Amino acid sequence: MTARAAGRIFRARLPPERKAEKANTLATEPAIETHGLTKFYGKTRGVENLDLSVHRGEIYGFVGPNGAGKTTTVRLLLDLIRPTGGSAKVLGMDVARQSTAIRARVGFLPGELRMYESLTGRQLLRFFGSVRGVTDMSYVDELAERLSAELDRRIGTLSRGNKQKIGVLQALMHRPDLVLFDEATSGLDPLMQQELYAILDEYRGQGGTVFFSSHYLNEVERICDRVGVIRAGTLILSDTLESLQEKHVRRLRLEFAEPPPPDLFAGLAGVQKEYQDGTTVQALIQGNLAAALQEAARHTVVDIEYEERRLEDIFLQYYDTREESHAAEPAAQDSA
């Protein structure tokens, strides 16, 4: 018997209390944790010094334009490619050493899902189910009905959207602890996207974690709890949506019955007056809306316009301001 085989047997015979202790430890660790994760393809940077922490039970939006390093990150987490430096843990397990065990508890859906086109959806799901040890297909049937997936046609004859539905089913069929979605909603029509968001909401409600890589900011805003922004292989921001929105500078436009005094908002922290023209005042607000409104309410306000808080603006703001210096800077402080 080899030492490795003996080691496997030894590990398999951990006493129950040790097993429970180990399980508890693993359950409290982040769903995804990377330290200095780096991948270079020759001289081309995929990701560099990526420090990610995705909590259990959250939907983490991983945002960035094409080529930013989103897919590289997902492929590193699945051990499809090997890092040049750093380390990654998924569900408390080391990606380099325990990738098969990790993949048993992870679902994966890429944007360009390629499947065995000669099989029907049902055949593919049975094959994947056999490999994953899924014997009860009732959950798959339920999801298939919700997504109106066509299971009895050959995958090669399906449209991209219908293939993607089969992809959703295979990613969730084993009720994984974590799903990695990489531009996963591309190809789905808006109704199906909404249904998928609902499924993911339920999945999160049951304790599941979603790593949701996307460049569609509206969907990230719709479903994610926290957001990481990656640019040119480097994480430039990681924070809750709420906190991001608070930090984001938004425009307030007020119409007064009478011209307000010229020193309106003077000395008010987080409020910067852009201009004042007669009865109209426009200011930039960063988190201190209440103080600005209190100050304005000393006068007769007849109309208010307050810029909608959109992730897209926050995203663009970060991209604009970090255009030159992003590579050398660490990610912004995570307030979560």
Add this chain to the structure above:
Amino acid sequence: MLRNLLLKTLRDQRIPILAYGLGLGALALLVISIYPSFAEGGAELEEVMENLPESYKAFTGGVLSLTEFDGYLVSQFLIVLPLVLAIFAIIEGTGALRGEEERGTMDTLLSLPISRTQVVIHKAAATLLSIVLVLAIVGVVLMLSAALVEGAELAPANLALVLLSAFGMGAFFYCFALFLSAVLPSRRLAGVLGAAVTVGAYFFDAFTDIVDGLYAYRVVGPFNYFNPLPILRDDLMLTDPAVLLGVSVVLLLAALFIFQRRDIAGI
């Protein structure tokens, strides 16, 4: 049918198995069915064979007589058997890793709880089983055809050993292609190189008999280890298939070693 990757791979190969098996079977049937006309040729045919140039004889599998059934079968059918198996093996071997990566299905497959070692082993086992099935079809057709044609005598044990040797050739070319598929950056390159090596090895083996100084190097070519004529003449040697299978295992392990360590190509 699709309980694991081995069965799934076998399912994918069901049409090639039938195509290669029935195609080779049809060729065997045709060759054996016209044997009586060669046997009747007698002395004239023997004279023609004796007067053939040495360079031509090098491509007849060492056969000097077409009137005897064993020599006839080797020169007309068994000599092409490993070449046809090599085509099948190279297509499947290069498709197993690089082909699946280029189609993008390797990412999906390796997102399942299946190790890279399992992927290689399941695919290799399935394809080697496919080669066995192709050879089984060929064997059955050969036995049935020989039983129906006068003068065509085939001993089952001898034929089984010939087919084992042919399996050794198929296994070698599959594992070689798998190795190329693990090492080279594209399926096309692996396929072209695999085909070039196969054809080159075939000519190399033939030339070792007729070019002075090459004979000593014949042991490095795979076709040196496929000698159906002595087997059909009761020299039941096992060393040739043993060498081929041994080299195949080494190539398989090398492919496994490299595939476990490199990046999976994305689309």
